[in-house]
């Protein structure tokens with residue numbers, strides 16, 4: 001079994017109603033791999049520029065199960081950078097800036113030692129980069145795609161072509177609506193299944209997530225966290241994906257029942273991310289800590 005991700009490695013600047021963090025390590029692939037590494041090894045492929053701070057490498061290296069052999073640092077290039085500001089309820093955020101940098105250059109290449117990867121996650125990035133990644137991974141057992149508003153807007157045709165190539169799509173509720181023009185997430189999910197994938201996961205922030213699968217549907221609430229406990233929601237979606245994919249890779253299954261369990265693993269993983277700024281909430285996360293939250297989650301969702 002082998003789990004691999006490509007996506008952004010970014011320099012994030014975040015403002016919340018109660019605090020801020022400037023130029024901290026972030027990016028979709030960073031959150032995904034830090035989250036997945038709580039369950040086992042994960043291979044990371046991504047590019048950064050010469051401005052990438054050395055401390056950011058140390059932070060990623062401190063998550064020992066992340067294999068950084070696919071991380072390319074490019075002289076003369078700029079690292080992806082993103083800024084976001086959250087509203088009072090922490091559910092809504094505005095993007096303050098997105099500097100694409102290396103994302104506008106040639107995609108990073110997959111090292112030879114990673115080419116046998118089977119569980120593949122396309123974290124948020126340019127659809128062109130995501131497409132080229134798939135071309136380099138012939139042994140894929142499961143491929144899941146994440147995307148977002150920017151790419152639906154500026155690379156719509158590329159994104160549609162990519163959706164036809166993957167097994168699963170993960171988007172939040174507003175993105176699903178933007179992609180399909182349909183407001184109801186079950187109907188929108190079914191429309192996406194018509195484009196090719198076997199399942200769609202619609203993330204709904206503090207309201208959990210739903211799974212629309214060709215064999216049935218499932219709903220999963222969010223882990224109960226009071227607003228006072230939410231420090232920074234950045235990366236919750238990517239961390240959810242990390243917990244979800246790491247579970248499937250570990251059990252080496254992708255049937256509907258396995259996907260339902262994976263939703264729970266993704267949910268408890270993301271609940272850690274939002275408790276601190278940047279990647280800090282994921283620090284020290286391991287199987288016993290995940291199992292402890294799963295017990296709380298099971299008892300909160302179980303009924304006679």
Ligand code: AMP
Nearest residue numbers: 008010026027082124234235236237238
């Ligand atoms: P999330 O909160 O799960 O949507 O993920 C936030 C992370 O995604 C931040 O660390 C950003 O650096 C990164 N990000 C923001 N915009 C984009 C984009 N257009 N493509 C890829 N990654 C992005």
